[in-house]
Amino acid sequence: MSNVLQIAWLIPILPLVGFIINGSGRNVLSKGVSGFIGSSVVLASFLLSLYVFIQVKNGNTHVAHYFNFINIETLRIAFDFKIDQLSSLFLLIITGVGFLIHVYSTSYMHDEPAKDFAKYFAYLNLFVFSMLLLVMGANYVIMFIGWEGVGLCSYLLIGYWFKNNNYTDAAKKAFIMNRIGDLGFLLAVFWLISKLGTVSFDEVFAAESLKKLTTTDITGITLLLFLGATGKSAQIPLYTWLPDAMAGPTPVSALIHAATMVTAGIYMIARSNILYTMAPVTLAVIAITGIATAVLAASIAIYQNDIKKVLAYSTVSQLGYMFVGLGVGAYTGAVFHVMTHAFFKALLFLGAGSVIHAMGGEQDMRNMGGLKKHMKITHLTFLLGCLAIAGMPPFSGFFSKDEILAAAYANNPVLWGVGVFTAIMTAFYMFRLYGMTFLGKFRGTHEQEHHLHESPAAITMPLVILAILAVIGGLVGIPEVFMHGGHRLETFLEPVFAQSKAITEKHTLSHATEYMLMAVSVGGALVALLFAWNRYSKYSKTESEPAGFAKLLANKWYVDELYNAIIVSPLKSLAGFFNNIIEKKVIDGVVNGTGKAVNYGSRQLRYLQSGQVGAYVLLMVIGMLVLFIIQLFL
Amino acid sequence: MNITTILFILLSAMAAGSAIMMLLNKNPVKSILWLIVVFFAISGHYVLLNAQFLAVVNIIVYAGAIMVLFLFVVMLMNLNADSEPAKNYRLHLIGVISGGSLLLVLVSALMKMEMQQPVQMKIGDAGLIANLGRTLFTDYVVPFEISSVLFLSAMVGAVVIGKKD
Amino acid sequence: MDIKAYIILSLTLFTIGIIGVLVRRNAIIIFMCIELMLNAVNLLLVAFSKMHAASEAAKASPSFASDAQIFVFFIMVVAAAEVSVGLAIIVMLYRNTHSVDVNFLNRLKN
Numbered sequence: 001m002s003n004v005l006q007i008a009w010l011i012p013i014l015p016l017v018g019f020i021i022n023g024s025g026r027n028v029l030s031k032g033v034s035g036f037i038g039s040s041v042v043l044a045s046f047l048l049s050l051y052v053f054i055q056v057k058n059g060n061t062h063v064a065h066y067f068n069f070i071n072i073e074t075l076r077i078a079f080d081f082k083i084d085q086l087s088s089l090f091l092l093i094i095t096g097v098g099f100l101i102h103v104y105s106t107s108y109m110h111d112e113p114a115k116d117f118a119k120y121f122a123y124l125n126l127f128v129f130s131m132l133l134l135v136m137g138a139n140y141v142i143m144f145i146g147w148e149g150v151g152l153c154s155y156l157l158i159g160y161w162f163k164n165n166n167y168t169d170a171a172k173k174a175f176i177m178n179r180i181g182d183l184g185f186l187l188a189v190f191w192l193i194s195k196l197g198t199v200s201f202d203e204v205f206a207a208e209s210l211k212k213l214t215t216t217d218i219t220g221i222t223l224l225l226f227l228g229a230t231g232k233s234a235q236i237p238l239y240t241w242l243p244d245a246m247a248g249p250t251p252v253s254a255l256i257h258a259a260t261m262v263t264a265g266i267y268m269i270a271r272s273n274i275l276y277t278m279a280p281v282t283l284a285v286i287a288i289t290g291i292a293t294a295v296l297a298a299s300i301a302i303y304q305n306d307i308k309k310v311l312a313y314s315t316v317s318q319l320g321y322m323f324v325g326l327g328v329g330a331y332t333g334a335v336f337h338v339m340t341h342a343f344f345k346a347l348l349f350l351g352a353g354s355v356i357h358a359m360g361g362e363q364d365m366r367n368m369g370g371l372k373k374h375m376k377i378t379h380l381t382f383l384l385g386c387l388a389i390a391g392m393p394p395f396s397g398f399f400s401k402d403e404i405l406a407a408a409y410a411n412n413p414v415l416w417g418v419g420v421f422t423a424i425m426t427a428f429y430m431f432r433l434y435g436m437t438f439l440g441k442f443r444g445t446h447e448q449e450h451h452l453h454e455s456p457a458a459i460t461m462p463l464v465i466l467a468i469l470a471v472i473g474g475l476v477g478i479p480e481v482f483m484h485g486g487h488r489l490e491t492f493l494e495p496v497f498a499q500s501k502a503i504t505e506k507h508t509l510s511h512a513t514e515y516m517l518m519a520v521s522v523g524g525a526l527v528a529l530l531f532a533w534n535r536y537s538k539y540s541k542t543e544s545e546p547a548g549f550a551k552l553l554a555n556k557w558y559v560d561e562l563y564n565a566i567i568v569s570p571l572k573s574l575a576g577f578f579n580n581i582i583e584k585k586v587i588d589g590v591v592n593g594t595g596k597a598v599n600y601g602s603r604q605l606r607y608l609q610s611g612q613v614g615a616y617v618l619l620m621v622i623g624m625l626v627l628f629i630i631q632l633f634l
Numbered sequence: 635m636n637i638t639t640i641l642f643i644l645l646s647a648m649a650a651g652s653a654i655m656m657l658l659n660k661n662p663v664k665s666i667l668w669l670i671v672v673f674f675a676i677s678g679h680y681v682l683l684n685a686q687f688l689a690v691v692n693i694i695v696y697a698g699a700i701m702v703l704f705l706f707v708v709m710l711m712n713l714n715a716d717s718e719p720a721k722n723y724r725l726h727l728i729g730v731i732s733g734g735s736l737l738l739v740l741v742s743a744l745m746k747m748e749m750q751q752p753v754q755m756k757i758g759d760a761g762l763i764a765n766l767g768r769t770l771f772t773d774y775v776v777p778f779e780i781s782s783v784l785f786l787s788a789m790v791g792a793v794v795i796g797k798k799d
Numbered sequence: 800m801d802i803k804a805y806i807i808l809s810l811t812l813f814t815i816g817i818i819g820v821l822v823r824r825n826a827i828i829i830f831m832c833i834e835l836m837l838n839a840v841n842l843l844l845v846a847f848s849k850m851h852a853a854s855e856a857a858k859a860s861p862s863f864a865s866d867a868q869i870f871v872f873f874i875m876v877v878a879a880a881e882v883s884v885g886l887a888i889i890v891m892l893y894r895n896t897h898s899v900d901v902n903f904l905n906r907l908k909n
Contacts, residue, residue, distance in 0.1 A: 621732050638800065650812065657815060657823070662825060662827050685868055692838075696838070704886070707886050707890060736814055753850045754852045758849060766872070788879075791884045
């Protein structure tokens with residue numbers, strides 16, 4: 001059956017073909033055709049992924065070798081795809097959610113001119129291609145190609161409306177912050193090559209290779225890789241690009257900045273889990289970074305008024321959760337949360353997109369309200385998404401979040417405490433968002449109210465499908481306390497994390513403790529939920545501006561300003577110094593000075609060329625004299 | 635000190651002295667006349683070296699033809715007057731010093747040489763008309779003929795340049 | 800007579816010619832100085848020819864010594880041609896500038 005897995009190469013190639021067709025034919029293709037091509041190639045990839053997934057589920061994992069990418073002396077980097085449990089799961093998420101978002105986009109982007117429409121789909125397909133390459137690559141270099149590719153597509157799509165300067169600035173910010181992380185990734189890869197001479201996952205994770213690495217090596221490599229992950233997955237200190245990335249079209253935010261690309265860091269760490277398990281220092285760093293990001297982003301989300309900004313900070317916060325999961329060794333939990341988060345966050349973003357669409361581009365929640373009766377499907381699916389992210393049982397978020405929190409408690413109760421606090425804040429800001437948007441009275445203009453309508457089927461269908469997934473998606477990971485053998489995801493992923501499992505001591509919590517933990521987090525979240533529901537369904541525009549601590553939160557802890565003050569401004573003034581002093585005075589001075597010196601020298605030498613024959617003869621005689629002296633006496 | 639040496643010194647003094655006189659004289663005609671004296675002195679040297687042919691040719695060509703040409707030019711164009719305005723003496727000084735130091739350098743280099751080579755005086759048939767004529771019309775007949783072409787072209791050139799317009 | 804005496808005589812005449820070229824501005828005088836220098840060289844050539852005639856090598860080849868004198872003859876030929884052209888130039892110069900001062904000949908400057 002291994003031959004069947006040889007078709008794996010078609011999965012990324014199909015979106016690439018879509019990219020080429022849409023990209024090269026953007027001037028001739030009609031909107032319908034380019035939308036159809038863009039969506040259908042991803043659908044085909046999804047079907048192939050499904051097939052591959054079933055094969056993998058039957059225990060048919062495989063590394064497909066295609067050709068040698070780099071082949072110099074002892075270093076051989078193959079262009080290989082690794083098809084195993086982890087990558088096949090990610091394939092499903094990427095192509096599945098990706099397909100729904102493509103379908104959604106055909107309607108959402110319908111007002112764009114045909115040329116831009118095709119360009120949009122070309123970028124989207126290129127993104128899917130890069131993401132698939134990232135996930136399927138069987139070594140760090142192929143992964144890095146995909147890693148860079150998704151960064152590029154993210155840049156292109158954030159700056160999709162490139163005529164707006166703020167948007168291109170946001171795109172540049174995302175790109176540059178990602179590059180900082182990418183440098184860490186690249187250094188880690190070089191470190192691996194210098195120590196082991198290979199970057200292939202199978203060879204690096206083999207027991208005999210791991211023996212060659214000292215603790216310093218592993219800690220250094222994993223920390224550098226984690227730096228790459230903080231860039232891509234928007235963790236402290238490189239998270240500020242993600243909220244700004246909301247400048248892109250909403251489906252892009254859903255696909256790239258919620259469901260797929262930002263989870264690349266988690267995928268990469270889960271893929272290299274054995275390295276991380278062997279580096280407890282790095283794990284502690286990851287856990288602390290993750291929880292700090294989670295709580296910081298959640299606190300910021302509470303006071304944001306832009307519907308997409310709330311979701312963006314929520315994404316950062318949830319990504320923080322996933323890193324906590326990785327940091328405490330709950331790799332399955334982290335991957336589980338990636339999956340459920342992909343469902344409900346994509347749902348929420350698409351729902352927000354539907355709202356924005358109905359509101360005619362309005363994103364400020366203060367001008368919304370009472371949309372419940374105008375947009376029934378959007379409202380219902382959005383509510384389900386909010387319940388899922390708030391961790392209400394039995395929605396999917398409950399299971400995955402609970403798993404991470406339980407593992408965090410076993411590792412360190414403080415982590416758990418902060419995690420629960422974040423969960424409560426999550427419930428609060430999500431229902432603040434829900435209340436301000438769907439409940440109460442409409443606060444926008446009459447024109448907008450007149451325009452309000454439910455979105456077309458191409459938008460609502462993906463919402464419904466994602467809502468179903470967000471509700472039942474958690475059932476693949478029912479914890480042990482509820483049902484023995486209920487955690488089918490863990491069983492499925494077991495081979496991937498087997499090496500790590502073998503060297504970590506197993507924390508087991510008593511069932512009573514686990515019930516208690518669940519009760520605390522669910523109870524807390526429920527209280528916050530009801531409080532927010534109650535308070536924000538009566539929200540009116542007259543509410544005072546946030547002050548004091550709330551103002552600090554509303555201004556995002558002034559992190560952007562801090563970065564500006566300590567990094568951007570000094571760099572700018574340094575650049576200014578180089579531009580004004582070094583460039584203009586020194587370099588230009590040298591260049592112009594050379595010219596001036598030659599000019600001046602020539603001007604002086606010109607007096608020798610008097611044109612007077614006598615002067616020439618005199619000089620000739622003197623020259624002869626000198627020559628004779630040299631010849632005869634020296 | 636025999637007669638040859640006395641003659642040599644006399645002729646040398648005459649040549650150098652006349653050359654200096656030629657330089658110092660402001661009047662071009664007088665300068666030309668002094669130069670003719672120099673050429674005569676040099677012809678005397680040729681006679682002393684028993685280069686009879688060259689001695690004669692020197693007088694005919696130089697002192698005769700060329701210098702007469704000079705005189706014609708000066709007199710026909712009425713350049714006889716002192717045409718040189720008062721000159722910058724610093725430039726004179728520079729010219730004399732640089733020329734003088736050139737002479738000094740060459741002479742002192744010559745004096746450093748430990749060389750004693752006598753010159754055949756008053757005897758020897760190398761400079762006789764018969765020998766030179768034979769060599770000129772056998773070994774050097776081609777350059778000799780070419781030199782006539784040179785003369786022709788110089789003549790044409792002089793006519794072209796000297797034409798009124 | 801020693802050859803050094805002739806060399807010194809020639810050098811003296813030659814240097815007087817050079818000084819003449821340097822200090823005088825009358826084109827005709829300068830031209831004459833050039834003729835003087837040519838004659839200094841001629842004299843030296845003849846002196847060398849006679850020096851070689853006194854040496855052993857001259858006995859083997861009769862034309863050995865007369866070659867230098869043939870050279871002098873050709874120098875005179877060339878000098879005659881040169882003078883005819885040179886004087887024509889000076890005449891033209893005088894006709895154009897009404898002067899034979901070489902300092903007027905500074906067209907090279909531009």
